[in-house]
Amino acid sequence: MNYRILIVSLLAMATLFSCKDKGPDTPEYPETKKVDTVDVYYGTEVPDPYRWLEDDQSEETKDWVQRQVKVTNKYLSEIPFRDRLKERLTEVWNYExxxxxxxxxxxxxxxxxxxxxxxxxxxxxxxxxxxxxxxxxxxxxxxxxxxxxxxxxxxxxxxxxxxxxxxxxxxxxxxxxxxxxxxxxxxxxxxxxxxxxxxxxxxxxxxxxxxxxxxxxxxxxxxxxxxxxxxxxxxxxxxxxxxxxxxxxxxxxxxxxxxDDDNKNIVLSGSESTSNNSFLIREWNSEEWAVADTSFENNTVYLGTVNGKYWVLTDFDAPRYRVMAINPENPAIDLWEEVVAEKGDVLNGVALSENYAVAHYMVDAESKLLVFDFFGKELYEIELPGRGSVGALRTTREDDELFYSFDSYNVPGQVIDFNLETRESDIIFEPEVDFDGDNYETRLVFIEAEDGAQVPLHIVHKKGIELDGNNPLMLYGYGGFNVVYSPGFDVRLIPWLENGGVYVNAHIRGGGEYGEDWHQGGTKLNKQRVFDDFILAAEKVIEMGYTNADKIAIRGGSNGGLLLGAVVNQRPELFQVSLPAVGVMDMLRYHKFTIGWAWAGDYGRSDESEEMFRYLYGYSPVHNIKSGVDYPATLVFTADHDDRVVPAHSFKYIATLQEKYKGENPVLIRIETKAGHGAGKPVSKQIEEVADMYAFTFYNMGLEPYNW
CATH class of the missing domain: 2.130.10.120 (Prolyl oligopeptidase, N-terminal domain)
Incomplete structure (x- = not known):
């Protein structure tokens, strides 16, 4: 071997790993009290030693939180490049x-x-x-x-x-x-x-x-x-x-x-979970409700009134959705009339103008806009600026002007004015960002699951990347509640991408990428498919030469936090860093807090049957952490005002992980104050949070950003 090349290689490795020599040590975790609480499910005793952490108002819990915060803050503050990441995030975030x-x-x-x-x-x-x-x-x-x-x-x-x-x-x-x-x-x-x-x-x-x-x-x-x-x-x-x-x-x-559009009737939607709803109609001054659908088996949304009929977007006998017309005088579901038939693509939304209906379709999680007349005839497709995502379709019923936003991973959000009659298009807002999107590319790749399902991955990285199996890679997933995270611009990704990182968005089962069948394919007794799809995605990006297990960080929030908790328990050796945020970690008790009961449509409940209990118990993150396992470096994110997924989930998860894991990787919790599940979080807090996330991730991969 050429000794000069060997010396250069060793120096390069020293640069990459020098941050480990001058950064934080493995932290000493606060002691967490255990109690003797035991629940019995169908004859099975399930200990819950950290039940007391569910009371977030108690002085004891507040003291535990402060001790955890102190340890985490000390660890993060000692990462040498944390401030540089915050500076760069502040620079790129600062655009109109x-x-x-x-x-x-x-x-x-x-x-x-x-x-x-x-x-x-x-x-x-x-x-x-x-x-x-x-x-x-x-x-x-x-x-x-x-x-x-x-x-x-x-x-x-x-x-x-x-x-x-x-x-x-x-x-x-x-x-x-x-x-x-x-x-x-x-x-x-x-x-x-x-x-x-x-x-x-x-x-x-x-x-x-x-x-x-x-x-x-x-x-x-x-x-x-x-x-x-x-x-x-x-x-x-x-x-x-x-x-x-x-x-x-x-x-x-x-x-x-x-x-309704005529200020005559009230349209009432009732729900028992996060999907499927009833549909009732009542004249404003009446007390009698006309029943359109009370089965709670369909998703139906009122779009507007066209020629005296209610147009609705529905998956009634159409898992990829269609448009139907309802006579408000006689709205029974067996009398609904089809206006726009179900297609192979998923119909995601419809906006009505004076004379047209603009239909937003998803094709492999990417957007397509088609224009129809009020007889349901397809007229033309609106040419979008590229492959990406359309958001916020805006029309009025007084004219035929359409406004919509468009973005993609390397195109910041534009606002476009489109005349539906003349078909003229004009970009009325285009931001200036300290980021050259032309230097990056997005690939759409399909991986085949064991049951034959084709799972799409959006893969984003710098052009000309070497597939040498050694690139840092962030794998994101959600997989639930019919939710789709379409390809869109996210300023938070810039420090990752410009430091040679690969970003992968895995469109796993449980979402709505291919309609209600794709959603139901990852719910209740099918939930393991969600985890299997995500694990498969990690295996495939390694197989394709993008990265290796020592360079994979995984990220997900809420239901995505549950995803991370489950896959880390099932395949801990596959990931180097885990970043679960506001996750549902106790699958036996989630329904006992705030709106948790509404998630049973996706999860099932531990008290509904022995079969459902055993299935939930088999993957519940809190209940499947084992001693003697080498877990990834883990930074859990939660907030003190999260009344969607209460912070007790994250508290119990990290307490259990700190108790049972004895390895060198840090397992910490970052608890934000005066913040909740995520919506409305101030930009200042977002920047600090993302800087901490990247600092923790790079450090535990042995990499120093902006230094290689």
């Missing part, structure tokens, strides 16, 4: 972002962030060429950016804007009302709103959904039961709101009401 406009009456509404604002600001202008003014700046609602705008809805003529805010990341919402012309905030203030839309009835008021106030101290943990629909008239106290609907029998159902 803008949403698609919403038009109501004479006003145009849109959201914008100047770069590093913690929250997006709502602007308004009169007409396309009017002068912009700030209508609502959520950054002024708190000193630290932890009060976030969750939603807003404008009355049809643009007189009022009702908006909801979230405090500290909680799912609880408060609704306020603004006078659009003056910007004055009215006295209206609605509380204990959760999982609710805002739908205006004319200009006088709107319908929304809420719960009764929880007991003090249980706001973030109590089971959400008996959601009710109310009508609020502008100027009234909340106590005066009119009850529109309440189910006094079925506590575990959610209800969303929408006023």
């Amino acid at each position: 972002k803008q949403g698609t406009p919403v038009r109501k009456g004479k006003y145009w509404f849109f959201m914008r962030n100047n770069g590093l604002q913690n929250q997006y600001v709502v602007y308004v202008k009169e007409g396309e060429d009017g002068e912009e003014r700030v209508l609502l700046d959520p950054n002024k609602l708190s000193d630290d950016g932890t009060v976030a705008l969750s939603d807003y809805a404008v009355s049809e003529d643009g007189t009022y804007m009702a908006y909801s805010i979230s405090r500290g990341g909680s799912d609880w919402r408060e609704i306020y009302v603004l006078d659009v012309a003056t910007g004055e905030q009215l006295d209206d203030h609605l509380e204990w709103v959760k999982f609710s839309g805002i739908s205006w009835m004319g200009e006088k008021g709107f319908v929304y959904s809420r719960y009764d106030a929880p007991a003090q101290g249980e706001e973030l943990t109590n089971v959400n039961e008996f959601q009710q629909v109310y009508y609020h008239q502008i100027g009234d106290e909340q106590s005066q709101d009119e009850l529109i609907y309440k189910d006094p029998v079925n506590a575990l159902r959610n209800f969303t009401a929408e006023v």
